[in-house]
Amino acid sequence: MIHSEGTTDTTGFRVGDRHVVRIHDVAFGGEGVGRIGDFVVFVPFVIEGEEVEVELTEVKRQFARGRLVEVRAAASARVQPRCRYFGQCGGCQYQHIAYEEQLRLKRKQVQDLLLRVGRFGGTEVLPVIPCPEPYGYRNKLMVRTQWNKVERRLVMGFLRHDSRLVVDVEECSIAEPVLNAELRKARLSPPPRGGLKVLLRTIPTGWEVPADSFFQTNRFMLSALVETVKKFIHDSEVEYLADIYCGVGFFAVEVARALKGFVGIECDQRAIKAARKNAEAHGVANGRFIVGLAEERLPEVLSGLDPARTALILDPPRVGCDLRVIHQIRAVHPVQVLYVSCNPATMARDLNTLCSEGLYKVMRVQPLDMFPQTQHMECVADVRLQAAGDGAVIGRDAAAICKGSDQTGLAKTP
Numbered sequence: 001m002i003h004s005e006g007t008t009d010t011t012g013f014r015v016g017d018r019h020v021v022r023i024h025d026v027a028f029g030g031e032g033v034g035r036i037g038d039f040v041v042f043v044p045f046v047i048e049g050e051e052v053e054v055e056l057t058e059v060k061r062q063f064a065r066g067r068l069v070e071v072r073a074a075a076s077a078r079v080q081p082r083c084r085y086f087g088q089c090g091g092c093q094y095q096h097i098a099y100e101e102q103l104r105l106k107r108k109q110v111q112d113l114l115l116r117v118g119r120f121g122g123t124e125v126l127p128v129i130p131c132p133e134p135y136g137y138r139n140k141l142m143v144r145t146q147w148n149k150v151e152r153r154l155v156m157g158f159l160r161h162d163s164r165l166v167v168d169v170e171e172c173s174i175a176e177p178v179l180n181a182e183l184r185k186a187r188l189s190p191p192p193r194g195g196l197k198v199l200l201r202t203i204p205t206g207w208e209v210p211a212d213s214f215f216q217t218n219r220f221m222l223s224a225l226v227e228t229v230k231k232f233i234h235d236s237e238v239e240y241l242a243d244i245y246c247g248v249g250f251f252a253v254e255v256a257r258a259l260k261g262f263v264g265i266e267c268d269q270r271a272i273k274a275a276r277k278n279a280e281a282h283g284v285a286n287g288r289f290i291v292g293l294a295e296e297r298l299p300e301v302l303s304g305l306d307p308a309r310t311a312l313i314l315d316p317p318r319v320g321c322d323l324r325v326i327h328q329i330r331a332v333h334p335v336q337v338l339y340v341s342c343n344p345a346t347m348a349r350d351l352n353t354l355c356s357e358g359l360y361k362v363m364r365v366q367p368l369d370m371f372p373q374t375q376h377m378e379c380v381a382d383v384r385l386q387a388a389g390d391g392a393v394i395g396r397d398a399a400a401i402c403k404g405s406d407q408t409g410l411a412k413t414p
Contacts, residue, residue: 013039013059020072023050028109028345030093030375031065041066044161045087045096047075048105057162067162077101082135083173090161092174092373103128103369106377110344110367118348120355124364129228133220134372138175139202140217143183147194154194156187174373178202207248208278213271214247218370225378226254228366229313229338232382234258236336238311241287242301244294244325245315249275251340252289252313253282262287265297295324302332307385311336320346326353333359337383342370344379351381361386 021034023046032046040063043054051073054066081095094102107128114120146166148155157169171180182200209215216222229251239260243252246264248271256262266272275289290297312334341347354360363382370378
């Protein structure tokens, strides 16, 4: 039975019930938000303004989730998905949305997260920088194998959007063509059993990246990402850089020529070895890379810099920064922090802590569409020290309490 969205008795909802709802928003994560009366229902693969028929798949006390059964009234931004697995595979959430609308939606989601999670009102969120190749851009895939008990065969692909089952995938529409060729080869000689993962990857020209080390997955957006970081650093007129969670040295190497010096920190020893080779290959010799956890090595690095002339780049994992790192930054007062994140929710949370008591201010956030057709996006937040006009005084005071500082901007310890 189909109920109208005017239903108000939430105690009677059951899994399997069908309702017609109007979607009034698409939340970060990709689910549309509708209501049955005052009761919230989350629905995937819909667009703001659409009227849809939904079958409830999960009912909680304050909300429910539903499966899209039929689009009764489609939004003008609805398009035909390119991938035949879309709607089953959990890799993409937005292939049904025209690309311009995806960009508008992602910008709004960043704005909402900064306000709701970060408590930042009025922070400038710039328009999302689009990807020149909205399909065929990924240079890394992690495919899974699983024994399909029903079909009695081994399947290889990606997890479904609604379960831990694997969708058998012959090609991925957002992957680079060379990776799809590798996927076809892997399917001809699959692993001997289910439960294993297969990494498929191409390395951008000019960079050394160990197999398990991080590198940006969209080469078409690398120049836009670098130019954003360069611009923010240029505008602050800093001379030194501390690149925290530096990986294989991508940011440090790319911006080194505009600086007097840099230091990078990374816990992945193989990545640090690669970073040193990448610096040498790019003719960069005005900095160094050190191995260790950011929360353990950062005090050493901060003790050897002049905060008034130094910017920090934070590019942490999706889970965000270790709280100790944020407190260490707040204790020393570097004049600029650039927070680079593929998860604007944890970014907003961490920036709230960094900026507490008015010590720092988020000047602007630049989203970049590193992951078209998906819920994900990259953001670069430009965060500045607030000193009521006397930032240089704060810089000198902070530097004075740092042991072992040579006041040149970088620690000399190996």
